[in-house]
Amino acid sequence: MARIIAVVNQKGGVGKTTTTVNLTAALTALGQRVLLCDFDPQANATSGMGVDKNTASPNIYDVLINEADPKRGVVSTKYGDVLPSNKALAGAGVEMIAIDNRENLLKSALEQLAPSYGYILIDCPPSLELLTVNALCAAHTLLVPVQCEYYALEGLSDLLATVRLVKRKLNPKLALEGVLLTMFDSRTNLSLQVAEEVKRHFPGQVYATVIPRNVRLSEAPSHGKPVTAYDPYSRGSEAYSALAQEIVSIHTKG
Secondary structure, three states, X not given: OOEEEEEOOOOOOOOHHHHHHHXXXXXXXXXXXXXXXXXXXXXXXXXXXXXXXXXXXXXXXXXXXXXXXXXXXXXXXXXXXXXXXXXXXXXXXXXXXXXXXXHHHHHHHHHXXXXXXXXXXXXXXXXXXHHHHHHHHHOOEEEXXXXXXXXXXXXXXXXXXXXHHHHHHOOOOOEEEEEEEEOEOOOOHHHHHHHHHHHHHOOOOEOOOOOEOOHHHHHHHHHOOOXXXXXXXXXXXXXXXXXXXXXXXXXXXX
């Protein structure tokens, strides 16, 4: 049965989609069965895996709102499987308000898919509204990317407050998978200072693997490939491969 991990941070530009796409590919390269659930209306994770977000049907919106079979929505790629998104998902939060048990729509869909996978990674939107609450209800754990820049910890208190509320009311088993430092530049004091600050706030919960600032990571999505396929010898590719090994090793021990 799959371990369902929501990649979440309500701040934009911290590396959520980059992490979801490249971790999916790196775990797949290790022989894991992985599904990427794109739960962001921008659908960048869908196109980053080489899937056309405009033609993929049914997509996650159809599954949630039109009760489409989630198994029919899954698209297989050489980098892992994808449950695609598109811009229609932007209105789903409003449409879901009228649906019974609206917080658990994604959970119900992923439960049908979970027996086929070792990992399901959810790429969450950069907000804390109903879509993200759905992801938090569906997930076993959260992976929180934090960029090594000014204001890195800003807004994390809001995220953690939402997580506490979801745990209390909806998903008591929800736990923190880990905090991932992204956009790290070892040449700057700022990156080193932010890394220390994050470790102080999340003792024992920050991954040993750090994702560096890397041009190849930025270029790969425009080619519809994870960085592990676009430039397997880049620093970005090596970092996500190391992260995948770290995560598998933690779960093997656990």
